[in-house]
Structures are given as structure tokens and as C-alpha cells.
Amino acid sequence: xxxxxxxxxxxxxxxxxxDLAAIVTGSTExxxxxxxxxxxxxxxxxxxSRYLLSDITPxxxxxxxxxxxxxxxxxxxxxxxxxTKILMKHPLLVQTVWGNVCINAGIDRSNTETGYILLLPEDxxxxxxxxxxxxxxxxxxxxxxxxxxxxxxxxxxxQIGVTVGCAGIAGLIDKRGDVDxxxxxxxxxxxxxxxxxxxxxxxLMGESNEGTPVAIIRGFKYPVSDEGIRSTFRxxxxxxxxxxxxxxxxxxxxxxxxxxxxTKKLTTND
Amino acid sequence: xxxxxxxxxxxxxxxxxxDLAAIVTGSTExxxxxxxxxxxxxxxxxxxSRYLLSDITPxxxxxxxxxxxxxxxxxxxxxxxxxTKILMKHPLLVQTVWGNVCINAGIDRSNTETGYILLLPEDxxxxxxxxxxxxxxxxxxxxxxxxxxxxxxxxxxxQIGVTVGCAGIAGLIDKRGDVDxxxxxxxxxxxxxxxxxxxxxxxLMGESNEGTPVAIIRGFKYPVSDEGIRSTFRxxxxxxxxxxxxxxxxxxxxxxxxxxxxTKKLTTND
Numbered sequence: 001x002x003x004x005x006x007x008x009x010x011x012x013x014x015x016x017x018x019d020l021a022a023i024v025t026g027s028t029e030x031x032x033x034x035x036x037x038x039x040x041x042x043x044x045x046x047x048x049s050r051y052l053l054s055d056i057t058p059x060x061x062x063x064x065x066x067x068x069x070x071x072x073x074x075x076x077x078x079x080x081x082x083x084t085k086i087l088m089k090h091p092l093l094v095q096t097v098w099g100n101v102c103i104n105a106g107i108d109r110s111n112t113e114t115g116y117i118l119l120l121p122e123d124x125x126x127x128x129x130x131x132x133x134x135x136x137x138x139x140x141x142x143x144x145x146x147x148x149x150x151x152x153x154x155x156x157x158x159q160i161g162v163t164v165g166c167a168g169i170a171g172l173i174d175k176r177g178d179v180d181x182x183x184x185x186x187x188x189x190x191x192x193x194x195x196x197x198x199x200x201x202x203x204l205m206g207e208s209n210e211g212t213p214v215a216i217i218r219g220f221k222y223p224v225s226d227e228g229i230r231s232t233f234r235x236x237x238x239x240x241x242x243x244x245x246x247x248x249x250x251x252x253x254x255x256x257x258x259x260x261x262x263t264k265k266l267t268t269n270d
Numbered sequence: 271x272x273x274x275x276x277x278x279x280x281x282x283x284x285x286x287x288x289d290l291a292a293i294v295t296g297s298t299e300x301x302x303x304x305x306x307x308x309x310x311x312x313x314x315x316x317x318x319s320r321y322l323l324s325d326i327t328p329x330x331x332x333x334x335x336x337x338x339x340x341x342x343x344x345x346x347x348x349x350x351x352x353x354t355k356i357l358m359k360h361p362l363l364v365q366t367v368w369g370n371v372c373i374n375a376g377i378d379r380s381n382t383e384t385g386y387i388l389l390l391p392e393d394x395x396x397x398x399x400x401x402x403x404x405x406x407x408x409x410x411x412x413x414x415x416x417x418x419x420x421x422x423x424x425x426x427x428x429q430i431g432v433t434v435g436c437a438g439i440a441g442l443i444d445k446r447g448d449v450d451x452x453x454x455x456x457x458x459x460x461x462x463x464x465x466x467x468x469x470x471x472x473x474l475m476g477e478s479n480e481g482t483p484v485a486i487i488r489g490f491k492y493p494v495s496d497e498g499i500r501s502t503f504r505x506x507x508x509x510x511x512x513x514x515x516x517x518x519x520x521x522x523x524x525x526x527x528x529x530x531x532x533t534k535k536l537t538t539n540d
């Protein structure tokens with residue numbers, strides 16, 4: 001298999017209401033079967049998911065977590081509003097309303113104007129479908145679309161590109177039941193194909209000042225599907241790491257409360 | 271940036287002592303700056319890291335874990351011998367002697383003859399350096415080499431390609447201190463560049479019966495370094511997930527022992 005992959009040049013600063021599909025297809029020739037990868041930041045900007053940091057009132061919880069993380073309580077409040085579960089307090093690892101697990105709910109303060117924050121798209125699979133459909137409308141080409149973000153990993157330093165939303169490409173390829181070169185049935189092999197595509201795209205996009213938030217991957221044979229990325233998120237039941245982190249957090253909290261109670265007692269006894 | 275990436279055709283079945291660099295450079299034209307990605311399986315085979323399953327005597331621990339995982343105790347004993355820490359018993363997640371964290375110490379039973387197992391290369395960074403040097407010797411071309419495996423992830427289903435060893439390319443690009451498009455200093459951005467390259471390579475290689483264990487990535491501008499991949503492995507101190515898993519395991523063991531003691535007591539009291 002051979003692929004080519006490239007970043008699209010001359011993408012302007014994106015603002016609310018911009019037609020991303022038109023901008024991309026105006027800057028490069030799209031072909032049938034291409035995968036078009038958009039950095040989540042520009043999808044958020046086009047969709048107007050940009051908010052004023054000062055437009056929120058932090059809760060006590062936000063103040064506590066802000067102190068722990070040396071962060072602005074208002075920023076943390078946005079993170080809390082975008083989350084359903086806290087898995088780790090420092091760094092602040094959460095499960096988002098969308099369902100993915102990441103630091104600070106994927107909320108971005110870089111790559112936007114001072115005083116503003118960018119939330120992840122509300123429903124990144126829907127955003128991906130809309131972009132895919134709009135690209136078809138403009139060009140008549142059938143593509144897959146992925147929306148990428150960068151995530152840290154357990155056990156390994158550094159961040160890599162992952163998919164937060166997709167359309168026209170399956171999140172996972174299930175190869176269980178396939179046989180290897182020696183005819184053995186593979187025991188477990190589910191390949192997270194769109195995340196590999198996202199890593200490839202992110203490798204080209206870079207992350208800081210490159211200003212290249214769109215990449216095209218051409219020539220890759222992928223399974224077409226509209227299931228979206230959410231099947232890639234582990235459910236609570238099957239996620240031992242999530243469980244271990246939540247248990248640890250509960251234990252640490254309890255220990256902290258006990259400590260505080262004892263300190264209080266000692267102080268009272270003085 | 272534009273890259274091309276392709277799998278090398280006509281790689282024969284690899285056996286101990288094979289000159290992988292000669293095989294690859296005999297099958298495709300290498301250019302300066304290419305990244306040559308080798309699936310760890312063929313590096314292990316060439317290095318003779320293939321062992322007879324029947325050549326080992328399982329310990330009690332291996333029997334216990336084998337039952338839990340519905341596995342062969344001899345296979346589990348190889349996993350234990352390759353590991354320094356157990357992080358999860360089922361699935362059997364370990365820290366390997368090499369330092370990476372993965373299921374079953376990355377030991378492979380697929381893609382090799384029945385009755386044999388393949389360990390990961392003993393020192394994958396060394397293997398990568400040797401391959402890089404040998405490619406230079408044969409072709410006069412300066413390349414980077416990565417050795418890939420596939421790993422599962424926390425929070426997300428499916429496996430992706432990761433780097434277990436590298437030479438001539440930095441594991442991580444540290445962008446802390448860089449500024450974004452708006453001139454803000456980025457807070458945390460360390461890009462795990464070789465892991466992104468590995469994901470891209472693995473996306474092309476596939477995993478089951480494709481028989482394409484070598485990929486070339488061309489045109490990617492990467493930072494040259496000989497530090498190897500081990501700086502990418504989180505140390506115990508900085509790895510909260512590792513700590514949470516070990517604590518969970520210790521707690522579960524303790525609860526199990528208490529349960530057993532109580533059951534024994536009840537039985538004795540009967």
C-alpha cells in the first residue's frame with residue numbers, strides 16, 4: 001500500500017461561520033477516497049465554540065482545582081462544565097460530555113485570542129458528517145473526514161494525534177477471527193484505524209505555530225462506515241484504568257479529609 | 271509538508287540470521303532522510319528471539335495468571351520472565367524489562383510457527399541503530415529506523431502502532447516555550463513524534479495476514495537524535511496511572527486474601 005499525505009497550504013485564520021469545506025476545496029484538489037483531517041480547533045472556531053473566559057463564574061470546586069493546577073479558576077470552570085467525570089485532579093484528566101477522556105476536556109487556550117477559550121466541537125461526529133457532506137456538495141467527491149485533537153497517553157510521555165470525530169471511515173477494524181501468516185486465528189486484534197490516521201495527520205500538522213490545521217491522506221484503503229468515533233471510547237464497565245483512577249481519587253480524598261479532621265482535632269486540643 | 275509512505279513488497283519469511291537491511295534495500299530504493307519502519311516481529315525473528323513454548327517450566331504464579339486469562343501457563347511464564355512489574359492481571363498488563371508497558375510483554379504467538387513464541391527484541395534501540403548503520407553501509411543513505419509494535423490504550427478501544435525502538439529520530443519533540451499563532455507561549459506540548467510515525471507505518475502494515483512488515487516514510491522532516499525511545503517511557507514517579515493500577519492490584523489481592531481467610535474460617539466453623 002502506498003499513501004501520500006500533505007498539509008493544505010494557505011488556510012486563513014478561521015472565524016465563526018466560515019465554510020471550512022469551501023476553504024479547503026478552494027485550496028487543494030480533492031479526490032475520491034481521500035481522508036480529510038481537520039484540527040478540532042478550526043472546526044470549533046467555525047462553529048462558534050469560542051467563549052470569553054470572563055463570561056463564567058467559578059465554583060468552589062473550580063477554585064480548588066485551579067489552585068492545584070496553577071490555573072485560572074474560570075478556565076477550570078469551563079473544563080468542569082464540559083465534563084461528566086474527574087479521573088485525575090492534577091493534571092486535570094476528565095471524561096468529557098462527548099465521551100472522550102483527556103486533559104482539561106480538550107479546551108484550548110492557545111491558538112485563539114487572549115481572553116478566549118475554545119471548546120471541542122459539541123458533537124464531533126456530526127461536525128465530521130457535515131464537513132464530509134459539504135465537500136461532496138462542492139466537489140462531487142466522496143471522502144472521509146476526521147477531526148483530530150492531541151492527547152497524552154498512559155505510560156508514555158508526549159502527545160499524539162487522536163480522532164475526536166469521524167465520518168465515512170470506521171473507527172475500528174475488527175480483525176478477530178482473521179488468520180495470521182501461519183494460519184493461526186488472531187486472538188485479539190482490533191486496529192484503531194482512524195486514530196492511526198489522526199496520528200499521521202497530526203505528525204504533519206504540528207501543533208504550535210505551523211498554521212497548518214488541515215491534512216489530506218490519499219491512497220489509504222479504509223473501511224467506509226458512518227458509525228462515528230464514539231464506539232472507540234471504552235465504556236466504564238470495560239475500562240479498568242478508569243476504575244483504578246476513580247478509586248484512587250476517592251481514596252486520596254478520604255485520606256485528605258481524615259488528615260484535615262485530625263489536624264483540626266490537634267489544633268483544637270492545643 | 272508532504273510525505274509519501276509505502277509498504278515494501280516481497281519481504282520473504284524472515285528467519286534467524288537474516289540480514290534485514292539487505293533484504294529491504296534489495297527490495298526498494300532508499301533515500302536520504304527516509305524513515306524505515308520495521309515490525310518488531312521480523313526484527314525478533316532475525317535476531318533469533320524465537321523460543322519453544324515447551325522449553326519453560328511455569329511457576330505457581332504463571333498457573334494462577336494463566337487460569338485468569340485462559341492462557342497457556344508456559345506462555346505466561348515467558349511473559350513473567352520478560353517483565354519487571356504486573357500492572358493488571360486480566361488482561362495481563364506488565365512493564366517489560368525493556369521498560370515499555372504493554373499486554374503480555376509484547377510476546378507474540380501469531381505470525382510464528384505453532385509451538386513457538388517471539389519475544390520483543392532485547393534492546394530495540396540497539397536493534398534500530400544496527401539496522402540504520404547497516405542500511406548506511408549498504409546504500410550510503412542516512413535514514414532513521416523505527417521498530418514498531420501495536421499497543422492497546424487506556425480509555426480507547428483498539429490498538430495502534432507504537433515505537434519500541436528507534437535510531438536517528440528523536441522520540442519526542444519538546445515544543446514547550448514555542449508560541450502559537452497568537453504569540454502565546456504553549457503550556458504543555460511535547461509531541462511524541464516517533465509514535466505518530468509508528469501509527470502511520472502500522473496503518474499501512476496491517477496486522478494479520480498482510481505480510482508487509484516494513485514501511486518507508488519519505489519526506490517527513492524530523493529531528494535527528496540518537497537518544498532512542500526509552501525517554502518516551504514514563505518513569506514510575508511521574509506515572510499516576512501506573513501507580514493507581516498497582517495500588518488497585520494490591521488492594522484487590524488483599525481483599526481476596528481476606529475473603530479466603532473468612533471462607534476458611536467459616537468452613538472451619540462448620
